[in-house]
Each structure stands twice: as C-alpha cells, then as structure tokens.
Amino acid sequence: MNPRTVNRRSLCRTILSGAICGMVGRSAWAEQEEQTLDVTAGSEWLTGSGLRLYLSAYAGQVPGPVIRAKPGDHIKINFTNLLPNVTNLHFHGLHIPSTGNADNSLLDVPRGGSLAYEFDIPKNHRGGTFWYHPHRHGYTARQLSQGLAGAFLVRGVLDEIPEIAGAPEELLVLQDPIVNSQGAPIEVGLVDQMQGREGDLILVSGRQNPVIRIQRNGWLRLRIVNASPSRFYRLQIDEHILYQIASDGGALPAVQEMDEILLSPGERAEVMVRGSREPTEFRILNLPYDRGRLSMIGTSSARSVSETIGLLKYDGNAESEWDLPQTLTTVEPLAEPVIRRRFELGEGFARFTIDGRTFDSRRSDTTVGMNSLEEWEFYNPTGMDHPMHIHTNAFQVVGADGLSIPAWKDVVLVKALSCVRVRLRFDDYAGPTLYHCHILDHEDMGMMGRLDILPK
Ligand code: C2O
Ligand code: CU
Numbered sequence: 491m492n493p494r495t496v497n498r499r500s501l502c503r504t505i506l507s508g509a510i511c512g513m514v515g516r517s518a519w520a521e522q523e524e525q526t527l528d529v530t531a532g533s534e535w536l537t538g539s540g541l542r543l544y545l546s547a548y549a550g551q552v553p554g555p556v557i558r559a560k561p562g563d564h565i566k567i568n569f570t571n572l573l574p575n576v577t578n579l580h581f582h583g584l585h586i587p588s589t590g591n592a593d594n595s596l597l598d599v600p601r602g603g604s605l606a607y608e609f610d611i612p613k614n615h616r617g618g619t620f621w622y623h624p625h626r627h628g629y630t631a632r633q634l635s636q637g638l639a640g641a642f643l644v645r646g647v648l649d650e651i652p653e654i655a656g657a658p659e660e661l662l663v664l665q666d667p668i669v670n671s672q673g674a675p676i677e678v679g680l681v682d683q684m685q686g687r688e689g690d691l692i693l694v695s696g697r698q699n700p701v702i703r704i705q706r707n708g709w710l711r712l713r714i715v716n717a718s719p720s721r722f723y724r725l726q727i728d729e730h731i732l733y734q735i736a737s738d739g740g741a742l743p744a745v746q747e748m749d750e751i752l753l754s755p756g757e758r759a760e761v762m763v764r765g766s767r768e769p770t771e772f773r774i775l776n777l778p779y780d781r782g783r784l785s786m787i788g789t790s791s792a793r794s795v796s797e798t799i800g801l802l803k804y805d806g807n808a809e810s811e812w813d814l815p816q817t818l819t820t821v822e823p824l825a826e827p828v829i830r831r832r833f834e835l836g837e838g839f840a841r842f843t844i845d846g847r848t849f850d851s852r853r854s855d856t857t858v859g860m861n862s863l864e865e866w867e868f869y870n871p872t873g874m875d876h877p878m879h880i881h882t883n884a885f886q887v888v889g890a891d892g893l894s895i896p897a898w899k900d901v902v903l904v905k906a907l908s909c910v911r912v913r914l915r916f917d918d919y920a921g922p923t924l925y926h927c928h929i930l931d932h933e934d935m936g937m938m939g940r941l942d943i944l945p946k
C-alpha cells in the first residue's frame with residue numbers, strides 16, 4: 491500500500507475496509523444516470539490516522555461517502571437511522587424540490603426507521619461542492635458535531651476547463667468533534683451551545699493534520715467544506731496564494747487571488763494552489779477569528795491563536811507547467827427586485843430568534859411567489875456573528891455599491907451589529923423550505939424560519 495493511499499484515508503470502521511473509506515482525489519465521475527446508495531447513520535468506534543473515536547457516521551465513515559453526480563442524474567438514497575435519536579438528511583446547496591422525499595428537512599426518520607430519498611439533479615444544475623448533513627430541528631448541531639456530514643459534488647463548467655480538471659484534487663471536509671481523552675463524545679453545556687459548540691480536535695476529511703501533496707510547478711485543486719456546527723475557518727497556506735475558483739454555488743466568473751479564505755459554517759470554496767515554492771513543507775493554518783459574544787453572558791468566542799490543521803508537502807515535479815485561465819464562467823448579476831424584506835436576528839436566554847420568534851415547523855413565516863425575484867436584508871443587532879443560509883435557491887450578495895456581486899452563494903456571514911442584503915429568485919419548486927443561522931446550535935435554539943413558495 492503506498493503512503494499516499496494511507497494519507498487519503500478518512501476515519502472508518504477498520505483499517506482494512508479502506509477501499510470504501512472516503513477515498514478522495516481524481517476518482518472518475520460515474521457514467522450512469524441512476525445512482526442508488528445505501529446509507530446507514532450509526533454511532534460506532536472508528537479508527538484512522540492514529541485516532542480512535544466514537545463518532546456518528548454515514549456508512550461507517552467520517553466524513554460520509556462522497557456522492558458525485560452530474561446534471562440529469564437520478565439519485566436514490568436508501569437511508570436507515572441507527573442513531574439513538576430522530577434524524578433526517580438535507581442536501582445543502584442543491585437546487586432540488588424541498589418537498590416529498592427529496593430535500594425535505596421537515597421529514598423525520600425516527601430511531602430505527604428508514605426512508606428512501608429520491609430526486610433528479612436538474613439538467614441545468616450548476617456544478618459545485620455541495621454537502622449533506624442531518625437537519626432535524628433540535629438535534630442538528632449535536633449530530634453534525636459527532637461526525638455526520640458528507641460532500642455531494644456536482645460536475646460542472648470547472649470540470650470542463652483543462653487547466654483545472656487536469657490538476658489533482660483534494661477534498662477537505664472540516665469537522666471539529668467534541669471528544670474526551672478516550673475519544674468518546676462529550677455533551678456540551680448550555681453556555682457552549684449558546685456560544686455555538688466548537689471541538690478541540692480538527693478533522694480534515696477524517697484526518698488529523700493530514701499531509702496534502704503538491705507537485706513542484708504543478709497545480710492542486712482543493713474543495714473545502716466547512717462542515718463544523720459553529721467553528722469558523724480562516725484558512726491560509728504559508729507562502730502560497732489561494733486562487734479561488736468557486737464559492738458555495740459553483741464557479742466564480744474569474745479567478746480571485748486570496749491570501750486567506752474565511753469560511754463560516756456551511757460555506758464552501760474551491761481553490762487552486764500552485765507548487766511555486768522551494769520543495770519543502772508548508773503549514774495549512776486556521777487563523778484567529780472573533781465571532782463575537784453573547785450579550786447576556788459576555789463570554790467571548792474569540793480564538794486568539796493560529797491552529798495548524800495540515801501540511802502542504804512538495805512531492806515530485808509536474809510534467810508540464812501552465813497558467814490558469816482568467817475567466818471561468820459567466821454569472822449574470824440579478825437585477826434590483828421590487829419586493830424587499832427584512833429579517834431581524836435576535837438573541838435571548840437559550841433562545842435565538844428571527845423577527846422575535848423561534849422556529850415552529852407548523853407556522854409559515856414568509857410567503858413568496860414561485861419564480862419571483864426578491865431582495866432580503868438580514869439585520870443583526872446582536873453581538874455575535876450569524877452566518878445565514880437559505881435552502882433550495884442560491885442567492886447573490888449585494889455589495890456596498892448596491893450592485894449584486896455575480897457569484898452564487900447559499901450562506902452569507904452577517905457580522906455582529908451589521909446587515910447584509912442578498913437577491914434571490916424562487917425558481918422551479920413550490921412548497922415549504924427553510925432559512926436559518928448555520929451556527930447549528932442557534933438553529934436548534936430557534937433561529938430558523940419557514941419559507942413557503944407558492945405556485946404561480
Ligand atoms: Cu446546511 Cu439548513 O443547512
Ligand atoms: Cu442547507
């Protein structure tokens with residue numbers, strides 16, 4: 491077994507079952523149009539990269555199996571819940587129905603129960619790095635923290651650009667389980683929940699401090715998913731520029747050169763890294779970030795030290811050298827809508843609100859018309875950051891100049907004492923769907939609303 495394979499293995503049931511254990515890299519896109527997967531969620535002891543942890547896993551793996559699909563594919567997931575509590579599945583970022591047995595976060599899969607999820611990826615779906623995770627209100631943060639999350643990749647324009655598709659690819663699913671020194675999960679107290687739980691152990695696709703290999707003068711494509719319930723990642727690689735090519739909802743119009751990338755919970759980015767330095771090792775860092783404080787308790791969530799979460803290691807030389815194209819795709823900016831809404835975020839004791847109310851699945855909070863275009867403002871008068879997420883339809887953020895930034899997002903960071911506007915159109919699907927803070931403890935404590943999209 492070559493060392494590269496060992497490095498690429500995520501946590502799984504036993505070392506010997508490596509073949510099914512979250513292998514990443516340049517695995518081919520499945521050619522079939524129909525994909526049927528059997529996924530069981532359960533809690534078990536997992537081993538890998540020197541760790542032994544009791545986590546909750548999809549198909550015995552943390553992170554869960556990578557699902558790779560193409561527009562037009564039909565996906566069926568035979569899901570079984572062997573967790574101690576109720577759960578369900580949400581397909582974060584996918585533009586598919588939020589009703590029936592598709593991306594319906596209001597469904598319950600009780601302990602011991604099963605459900606067949608089934609949907610088509612629309613033929614015009616954007617490519618990108620999406621993900622799946624539990625979404626049962628009241629249990630989401632804990633289940634995610636204990637390991638339940640997996641990447642869902644949809645093939646798209648970037649995979650047709652030879653300068654990008656020709657590079658090796660690494661998937662970095664960032665998780666931070668909360669475990670004791672034996673590797674068993676610990677339940678966190680109410681203040682930690684209000685703050686948004688963060689674990690001390692950072693897993694990068696199931697590995698602690700993994701070595702990510704890059705060829706000298708070659709390119710590496712990183713697909714990064716913040717699958718932690720509350721932790722923000724401010725990522726940097728020593729002495730390397732991050733060439734961002736995609737955000738949550740797929741390709742950016744042009745390559746963005748970044749020194750660092752901030753990912754709040756639920757956000758994704760795809761970046762290219764060039765092996766342009768002396769062939770040694772460089773740290774992959776998570777820089778300090780202060781996401782504010784609870785007004786009534788006053789404890790700060792500031793992290794004041796940089797954490798090394800992996801190493802970029804030079805290994806071999808690229809056979810050929812190339813530059814990235816400057817333009818990647820076209821993203822039409824959304825026009826200024828007539829309909830505007832404002833949502834005010836709020837905080838109380840063990841209670842997080844939107845417009846003063848906590849979530850109730852039986853209550854409709856916002857009603858819109860299918861195919862209509864709206865501008866939503868999230869106003870955050872609290873002392874803490876709240877990354878806001880909308881299901882089913884991606885949005886464009888409105889910049890300081892009042893124009894829409896041409897990039898598709900589904901999570902937007904609304905910093906403490908600030909407001910952010912987004913534009914979105916409710917395309918294709920009617921029915922109830924959700925919007926919420928992606929600090930999942932806040933979502934569990936009420937910071938979520940039900941959006942009803944009415945057919946025209
Ligand atoms: Cu990633 Cu409603 O969530
Ligand atoms: Cu989502």
Ligand code: CU
Nearest residue numbers: 876927929932
């Ligand atoms: Cu929040």
